Amino acid sequence: MSKKSSSVPEYFHVDFEPIGRRVENNAGKTLLAAAQTAGVQLVSLCGGVGSCNSCRVRLVSGELSTPTREEQDALGADDLAKGYRLACQAIPLTDVKIDIPPESLTAPQRLQIEGQETFIEPDPVVTAFDVQLAPPTLDDLRSDVARIRQVLDDLGIACPVIRLPVLEGLSGRLRAQSWTARLVLRGDEVIAGLPQDSDLLGLAVDVGTTKLAAYLVDLEKGNTLAKTGRMNPQISYGEDVVSRIAYTINNEEGRKLFQAKLVEAINDMLAELHNQTSTSSEQVVEAVVVGNTAMHHLFAGLPVRQLGEAPYVPAVADPMDIPASEIGLALAPGAYVHLPPNIAGYVGADHVAMLLATDVWDSARTVLALDIGTNTEISLATGGRLLSCSCASGPAFEGAHIHDGMRAAPGAIERVQIVDGEVRVHTIGSQPAVGICGSGILDAIAEMVAAGVIDSRGKLQKDNPLVREEDGVVEFLLMPAESAGHERDVIVTQKDVSEVQLAKGAIRAGIEILLEAAGVAHDAIEEFIVAGAFGTYLDIRSAVRVGMFPTLPVDRFRQVGNAAGTGARQMLISAERRQATAEIVRRVEYIELTTHPNFTNEFIKAMSF
Amino acid sequence: MSEDLLARITESIVGGEPESVVALTRKALESGLQPLEIINQGLVAGMNIAGERFTRGEFFLPHLLIAAKGMQGAMELLEPELGARQQVHEAVGTVVIGTVLGDIHEIGKSLVGTMLSANGFKVYDLGVDVPKEDFVARVKETGADLLGLSALLTTTMIGQREVIEAIVQAGIRDQVKVIVGGAPVSQAWADEIGADAYAANAMDAVEVARRVLM
Structure with missing residues (x-):
């Protein structure tokens, strides 16, 4: 009133x-x-x-x-x-x-997408010292390395290690810089001799099965200087993780090929980042790469066969530091690439990074966090416990297996409303509609349920005026040909509804099993974090209405965007954050859903609307 | 009254209300209906309607799974009763099914089992991640006419080939027909590994099973 x-x-x-x-x-x-x-x-x-x-x-x-x-x-x-x-x-x-x-509406209701850029006190694993060396003379014939040792010894740093890739460039550089340098140390190792006052940079990469994201970061200030993205070049060898694993089983050179493709794409992104910021590769003295376990293994050149067969164990779960020069990554010659730990075969370092970035692992509250993709990783923090699982949600929300499905690109229907029997859509870029992306199909199904176009079992209601039958195929007309961008009707078929039922059923079943294992009721979830690309754009209300997420007050949901990338950046600038990942992995209780006695039941229950 | 109950069981199976299926089955038993009547005229009738709709493209996997859940719930009540009355479900064939080694996908394989049971087959479900030796041993032990091998990953379908090789080595290849299925599996793959047939889905599996036994 x-x-x-x-x-x-x-x-x-x-x-x-x-x-x-x-x-x-x-x-x-x-x-x-x-x-x-x-x-x-x-x-x-x-x-x-x-x-x-x-x-x-x-x-x-x-x-x-x-x-x-x-x-x-x-x-x-x-x-x-x-x-x-x-x-x-x-x-x-x-x-x-x-x-x-x-x-x-300019944007779907997105809740705090940008959030989570919490300030982290820079505390990188590398440190730099601006030094002046004594030039050699006929009276002082010590080697270049001996001179460096001397100056570091004076600073209280004894017996530094200098590896061959660093030595290769160092002598020329010291002379070119008139015997001044910014020596970069990582532990007791000298990894670079930059010109004095150079900015120390780091690279954070999120290797997704579909997309790559790279961030160039100022290691001492902690801010991100530039970012860019690419498609994962491995995609032409298989859309999903399992088909890529199969490729490496059937093709001996596959594993090395996948590593080379990834490195090439990351080097490409690096060149672009350097262009944007007028910086050079030798300034990039540290990198952090996160990905799901298979991407992690393929980046490191590790075998992946065991990830394709039950019980799906990783070759390595511990954190690793790989010399960038060994895998051909165009960083400073002495730089290392840090790979954070994995949790399980299908819960990888990217999920660890997400748990880190969102502080889920450290929360005193009951928090559920998930990242929706072809595989959806879910974690629940409650009462000091941290439980994780992975569910095969399939590619429906990436637009695959959907009749008019497409990736989120211009012309994709991203929002749908049904008001008084009238269907309204909005497309990305306001282009004529050519298909439906993940957030659009989720909206469409939610609205169809609300409008009674589909019943609680997911069956299209033939007597509904919005439903038609053409050649025995029952379908819902989303956008007639005359309004569509390709002069074809954009429709939602009964099979599309089923695909969404399978996807949302698997996700909800995973959530239910974690809650059940922890003895936590829906209401007790104080915060529900949704990460990842699809998670950024989906409408939370639609996700709740189709039953993919439990019914909670809308202000308990938080959409955090690419939290894995944020976590990778945090690990880049902070040794403390990096160490925290060990604690996360140590605490996680991993639950295998496929063989969980209640999974089938929960899955079938969660498929209804 | 009793016919009405059976019809309601059928409707609940098709309508996707597993809880009512179980409740109605209990009621039917209490009202004195025979377990076999309930199975054949109630449950199986419902599964067949659901199956037909699936074949026609009106039902999809979720509907079939929900229907099967009702059937499975009811069978848990009925099987002890069948045993107690020493009634046997006359089988049109005996099938051993399982998901191959290295693969722990359960749902599709179990649905095939349910559909085969509903259509009169005696089904021995060995579960998931089944070693080839177990398939061989169970086929020998049960004298199965059919062996159904499921694989859901491109990385594990090779296991189907290994099981077929194992039954050849065990000298029982001509005693049993092998049907393969699963998301990455195709007719071409079935041909390549020397399977007798490929089934695209649970309903197809019933058709294929009948066909290869003719």
Whole structure:
């Protein structure tokens, strides 16, 4: 209820649907102003002058100011009659309820995507000393290394190790730099002799099965200087982890090939990062690479066959430091690549990095964290315990195995609403629709359930006006050919519904089994963290409505984006954070779902809506 | 009344309500219906409808799994009763099934087992991660007509070849027909490793099983 001090109220309530935001709007202010106050990101291309039609909303209840001339021109009589208005023009005269069509929202409701860039005190594993060396003379014939030893000894650092790749460049460099240098030490090892005052840089890489992400970081300040991404070049040898493992079994050279492809792609990204920041590869004195266990193994050149056969054990789970020069990575010649520990065959260092970045492992609260992909890794922290599992959720949310599925790219339907029997969609880049990406198919199914288009078992209801049968195939029309970008109908088939049921059923079953193992009820989950690319863009409400996530107040969910990349960066700049991963891995209780006695039951239960 | 109960069991199987299937089965037993009647006219009738819909593309894996869960729940009640009354389910064939060594995927293989049971086969399910020696031993022991081998990973399908080689070595290759299946498996793979048939899904497995035994 709005406050009415006299005959003129000070403000009215504005309810924004379907996102469920309510805001007090001062009398006389437009709906666009109300949206801005509420943090609802309405599209406003013309800047709020009523000329572009991009902030179209629909009045559900209450009373608004008389349509302006601009609204009449932009919307036309038909739309006005249906209650459509321009948010930049319409002013509430009473409390109102407003429906925002998907195309008028700039972004799906994303909850704290950027979050989690918590400041970490830089404490890198490398340290640098600016030194001046005595030049050799006919009276002083000591070797170059002896001179370095001397100056380090003076600083209290005894017996440094200098490996061959560093020695190769050092003599020339010392002379070129007039016997000054910035010596970079890692433990008792001299790993670089840079020009004095050079910035020390580090590289963090998240090796995903599908995508790579690389970050160039200032090791001493702790900030990220530049970032870039690529497709994983291994993808042409198999979409998923298992088919790549199979490739290495059937092709002896496969393992080395996959390593070379990865290194080449990372070097490519490095070159781009150096370009962006006017830096050079010799400044990059440390790297951290995270990935799932198979990607970790393939990057390190380790055998992966045992990951493809039960009981799916990693070759190595301990952290490793690999000399960059040994695998051809274009860093400083003496630099090392740190690979954090793995938890299990299907819960890798990337999940460890995510647990680190989100502080789940260290939380005194009950926190559930997951990263949705072809394999979904889930961890639950509660009462000092940390339980993890991995479930085969399949590629449906990456658009695969879906009739009109596609990756999240321009023209992909990313949001869907069904309002009063009318289907509304929004595509990435507002391009004509050519297919559906993961967040779109999730939305579509959630809306279809809510609209009664599919029943609780996932069956399309033939008697629903939105459902049609063509050549015996029952399907739901999402976007007719005349509006689509490729002159074909964009549809959701019964099989698509089933694919989503299998995917969300597997994820929910994993969640249930972890909760059950820890003896924790749904309500007790204080925070529910969703990481990863799909996790960034999915609409939490849809995930809850289809039953993929348990029903919790929406403010308990947190979407954290690429937390694995964030964790990798933290390990790059902080030795302490790096050490914490050992503690994480030591504490994790891994639960194998495939053979868990309750898995099939939970899975089947979770497939319903 | 009793016919009504059986029809409701069938409906609950098809409608995907495993809890009602079990409750109705209990009620049917209490009302004096014979376990075999309940199985054949209630449960199997429902599984067959679900199976037909699956074949027609109206049902998909989730529906079949939910239906099978109802059937399995009811069978847990009925099997002790069958034993107590010394009634036997007359079998159209005996099948040994399992998921090959190195592979622990259970669901698809168990669904095949349920569909074969519902269609009158005597099924010995050896579970998952089954060594080839166990397949050989159980085929010999049960005198099985059929051997069903499941593999869900491209990395483990090689295990199907190894089992076939093992039954050849054991000298029982011509006593048993081998059917292979699983997500990465194909007719071409079945041909390559010398299997008798490939089944694309649980319903297909029933068809294929009948065909190879003819």
